[in-house]
Amino acid sequence: EIVLTQSPDFQSVTPKEKVTITCRASQSIGSSLHWYQQKPDQSPKLLIKYASQSISGVPSRFSGSGSGTDFTLTINSLEAEDAATYYCHQSSSLPHSFGQGTKLEIK
Amino acid sequence: QVQLQESGPGLVKPSETLSLTCTVSGGSIRSYYWSWMRQPPGKGLEWIGYIYYSGTTNYNPSLKSRVTISVDTSKNQFSLKLSSVTAADTAVYYCARGGYYDILTGFSYYYMDVWGKGTTVTVSS
Numbered sequence: 080e081i082v083l084t085q086s087p088d089f090q091s092v093t094p095k096e097k098v099t100i101t102c103r104a105s106q107s108i109g110s111s112l113h114w115y116q117q118k119p120d121q122s123p124k125l126l127i128k129y130a131s132q133s134i135s136g137v138p139s140r141f142s143g144s145g146s147g148t149d150f151t152l153t154i155n156s157l158e159a160e161d162a163a164t165y166y167c168h169q170s171s172s173l174p175h176s177f178g179q180g181t182k183l184e185i186k
Numbered sequence: 187q188v189q190l191q192e193s194g195p196g197l198v199k200p201s202e203t204l205s206l207t208c209t210v211s212g213g214s215i216r217s218y219y220w221s222w223m224r225q226p227p228g229k230g231l232e233w234i235g236y237i238y239y240s241g242t243t244n245y246n247p248s249l250k251s252r253v254t255i256s257v258d259t260s261k262n263q264f265s266l267k268l269s270s271v272t273a274a275d276t277a278v279y280y281c282a283r284g285g286y287y288d289i290l291t292g293f294s295y296y297y298m299d300v301w302g303k304g305t306t307v308t309v310s311s
Contacts, residue, residue, distance in 0.1 A: 113298075115231075123231065123280070124301070125297060128297045129295075129297070166230065168231075168298070174233060174245075174246040174248075177231040177233065178230075
């Protein structure tokens with residue numbers, strides 16, 4: 080089973096700041112890594128698919144990169160509405176799995 | 187646009203079977219994979235499994251002996267059954283569209299692009 084480890088677990092950031100969240104896989108998963116945003120009391124929302132592919136309707140300040148075992152979600156010019164928990168998800172091999180989540184707090 | 191709605195009992199007794207249904211509206215259940223996830227209170231997401239519209243399934247080994255996912259294409263619904271539940275199964279359960287098979291490339295693509303709002307299931311006597 081592939082384990083995904085996100086860092087940091089928690090980050091407090093100010094608006095307009097650039098944020099980087101990392102996700103490390105316990106073995107190579109190619110580019111089969113996806114990112115989701117979950118706001119309190121809401122279901123997750125797909126932000127990025129296959130490491131770096133953008134999703135229609137998602138603001139362009141969200142971008143993804145990486146391959147193999149190391150991946151990054153970048154949020155440029157953070158906005159107050161970006162306060163949420165972010166999860167990575169791998170679909171390279173079964174069972175599919177999620178990272179533990181990174182909670183972003185806006186100062 | 188495609189929308190998903192979970193339905194089922196919010197309270198299940200220990201040792202009984204949890205049963206949930208996800209209704210797909212605004213689009214066909216055909217040609218896609220359909221997934222179930224859960225999230226215990228205050229915790230992260232857990233992948234339970236998926237079903238292809240044709241009936242092929244894959245489950246998380248941690249739950250495999252207790253899980254059954256089925257599909258009813260005539261009703262545009264898919265369902266989750268989890269047997270012998272305990273308090274540890276208390277969670278918000280989500281259904282989601284889990285990917286598709288590309289007939290041109292012969293590859294399957296797995297990611298959850300449409301989610302239901304989730305339904306809270308509590309296991310308690």
